[in-house]
Structure formats: structure tokens, C-alpha cells
Amino acid sequence: xxxxxxxxxxxxxxxxxxxxxxxxxxxxxxxxxxxxxxxxxxxxxxxxxxxxxxxxxxxxxxxxxxxxxxxxxxxxxxxxxxxxxxxxxxxxxxxxxxxxxxxxxxxxxxxxxxxxxxxxxxxxxxxxxxxxxxxxxxxxxxxxxxxxxxxxxxxxxxxxxxxxxxxxxxxxxxxxxxxxxxxxxxxxxxxxxxxxxxxxxxxxxxxxxxxxxxxxxxxxxxxxxxxxxxxxxxxxxxxxxxxxxxxxxxxxxxxxxxxxxxxxxxxxxxxxxxxxxxxxxxx
Numbered sequence: 001x002x003x004x005x006x007x008x009x010x011x012x013x014x015x016x017x018x019x020x021x022x023x024x025x026x027x028x029x030x031x032x033x034x035x036x037x038x039x040x041x042x043x044x045x046x047x048x049x050x051x052x053x054x055x056x057x058x059x060x061x062x063x064x065x066x067x068x069x070x071x072x073x074x075x076x077x078x079x080x081x082x083x084x085x086x087x088x089x090x091x092x093x094x095x096x097x098x099x100x101x102x103x104x105x106x107x108x109x110x111x112x113x114x115x116x117x118x119x120x121x122x123x124x125x126x127x128x129x130x131x132x133x134x135x136x137x138x139x140x141x142x143x144x145x146x147x148x149x150x151x152x153x154x155x156x157x158x159x160x161x162x163x164x165x166x167x168x169x170x171x172x173x174x175x176x177x178x179x180x181x182x183x184x185x186x187x188x189x190x191x192x193x194x195x196x197x198x199x200x201x202x203x204x205x206x207x208x209x210x211x212x213x214x215x216x217x218x219x220x221x222x223x224x225x226x227x228x229x230x231x232x233x234x235x236x237x238x239x240x241x242x243x244x245x246x247x248x249x250x251x252x253x254x255x256x257x258x259x260x261x262x263x264x265x266x267x268x269x270x271x272x273x274x275x276x277x278x279x280x281x282x283x
Contacts, residue, residue: 003170004028007086007108009100011042011073013274014117015089017145020046023070024063024146025174030072030079039073046071049146077107085170087139089117092242097121098129105130113163115139119239120186120246123156133158137167140187141176143234149177152187185250186243194243194256197235200228201259204279211279229279232262233272241266 006022008015011033019031019042033039050067053059072079080086086108088100097116104114113135116126127136138154151171155164164180171178181187186194200214209217215227232240241263247256265271265278272278 001084001111001166003084003113003166005030005083005085006170007080007083007112008032008089009077009080009086009104010089010091010117011038012089012091013045013143014141014145016042016045017143018087018089018117018141019071020049020067020146021141021174021176022170023067024050024059026070027170027174028070028072030074030083032074032077032080034075036075039075043068043071043073049144077103080104080108080112083108083112085113085115085167087115087117092119092121092239094121094125097126101126101129101136105132111135113137113167115167117141119190120243122185122250123154123183124158127156127158134160135163137163138181138183138187139167139171140181140189142189149175150189151176151178152181152189153178154181154183154187156183186247190243191247194240194247197228197232197240198244198256198259198262201232201262201279204229205259205261233278233280233282235272236274237262237266237271237278 005028008019008029008031011031015031019029023029031042047068050059050064054061054064086104088097090096090100101114110132115137117139119140123136123138127133130136136156137159140152142148142150153168168178203214204211211229215229218224218227241258244256244258269275270277273282276282
């Protein structure tokens with residue numbers, strides 16, 4: 001069965017980006033969040049993102065209006081009753097996600113595929129919280145979702161071939177480049193990326209160089225488009241810490257130990273761009 005109607009749980013940065021990506025390619029989307037204010041912010045973000053494309057003449061005004069018209073916002077999970085695929089994009093917290101998956105399992109039809117946008121948490125464990133483990137899969141999008149092509153498709157131990165094929169087809173239909181990933185802490189990208197960012201935090205804490213110099217060095221010396229500390233600010237220091245903790249617990253390897261400075265900054269509420277302050281300050 002071809003997927004035509006998508007549900008998204010969470011209207012934050014990743015959730016509204018996923019909703020935009022699917023709606024812009026003709027899919028019907030129901031975006032839910034527990035807070036009405038979060039839905040309003042999510043819709044406003046989508047509107048502004050599409051408007052930038054219109055101003056750059058990459059999207060017609062009529063196509064922008066059509067995309068927005070395909071998105072329904074709701075605070076009720078019950079409104080996901082007709083979707084063929086629902087993508088959970090809640091905060092990177094295992095207990096929270098387990099609760100969301102259990103509730104979705106009670107709410108959406110038995111044939112609906114339930115995916116998680118988790119960047120590190122075990123898909124096998126999330127699937128076990130449902131009565132449809134064969135229809136659970138990981139869909140790890142990258143920020144900003146409308147721009148970044150990569151999607152990691154993570155099969156849990158229980159994920160069926162049919163589930164994988166249908167989700168892969170939906171990702172390709174919105175112009176993404178999916179890769180097949182085995183369930184493992186951090187998957188592919190974050191298993192490599194987060195330790196690199198963490199090492200940059202260690203270097204900063206040790207006074208090896210300033211934040212500006214560390215980022216400048218990686219941009220010029222390694223040809224990175226953005227420095228590791230600025231990237232951490234974009235991802236969110238809390239998300240970086242959550243992924244490192246999953247890696248550390250999953251592999252029991254000290255090389256994944258979070259830098260104490262990263263932990264302290266998260267405790268201080270310096271989470272990066274979303275709070276206006278991380279390794280750099282934002283207006």
C-alpha cells in the first residue's frame with residue numbers, strides 16, 4: 001500500500017521540518033503536539049521557510065499555499081486515526097518516547113507504521129513497547145529537514161521487509177537519500193559525529209584554542225562547512241549530550257564519555273541556538 005497520509009508527533013524543529021518536507025511533495029500531513037502554542041510556532045516556521053523559497057523563486061506562491069493547505073495541526077493523537085505512517089519527533093528521551101509509542105499503539109490503526117526520528121535510541125526497544133513491532137522503524141532526518149537529503153532508515157530486530165520498503169519509498173518520494181542502517185547506538189552519522197564534537201569541547205575546556213579558533217581550524221583544515229562547536233549549537237547541546245550518553249551506556253567505552261564542560265553548559269541552560277547561547281551567542 002502506498003503511503004499518502006503522514007502523521008507527525010511533535011511540532012518542534014524536526015517535527016515541523018518533516019511536516020514541511022512531506023507536504024511540499026503532495027502528501028497530506030497531520031502534525032500534532034501537546035501544546036497549541038507549539039503548533040502555532042511550528043506552522044509559522046513552515047510558513048516562513050516556504051516564503052523564503054518563494055522569494056528566491058524556487059517555489060511558486062500557489063505551491064506554497066497548496067503545501068500549507070495539506071497540513072492539519074492538532075493537539076489530539078486521535079486525529080492520526082487515518083494516517084498510514086506516523087513519525088514521532090519528540091525530545092530525545094527514552095522514557096518519553098516509550099510513552100509516546102505506547103499511546104500511539106493504542107490510538108492509530110493496527111496497520112499504521114510507527115517511525116521514530118530518534119538520533120540514537122534503540123528502535124528494537126521502542127518497537128517492544130507496541131503490539132506492532134514489525135511495523136516500527138527508525139527514520140532519522142537531519143536538520144534542517146527541508147534541505148538535508150540524508151535519512152537514516154533503522155531496522156529494529158522486528159522490522160518487516162514490507163515496512164522498510166514502504167518507508168523507503170516515502171523517503172525517496174520527497175527527494176531524500178535514505179541509507180539502510182542496523183540498529184546500534186548512535187546509528188552511523190552520530191556514532192562518528194558526536195565524538196568529534198565532544199573532542200572539540202574537550203579541546204576548548206583544556207584551553208587548546210578559543211571556540212572561534214577551533215571552528216576556524218576545522219573549516220579550513222578539514223574542509224567542514226561549519227565548525228564542530230557551531231554545529232553543536234545548531235543541534236542543541238542537550239541533544240548532543242543525550243546522544244553521547246546513549247553511546248556511553250550502549251558501548252560501555254570511555255571514548256564516548258561526555259566532556260564535563262558540555263554537561264555543565266547543559267545544566268546551565270546554555271543549549272545553543274534555541275536558547276540564544278551555547279558555545280557562541282545568538283541574537
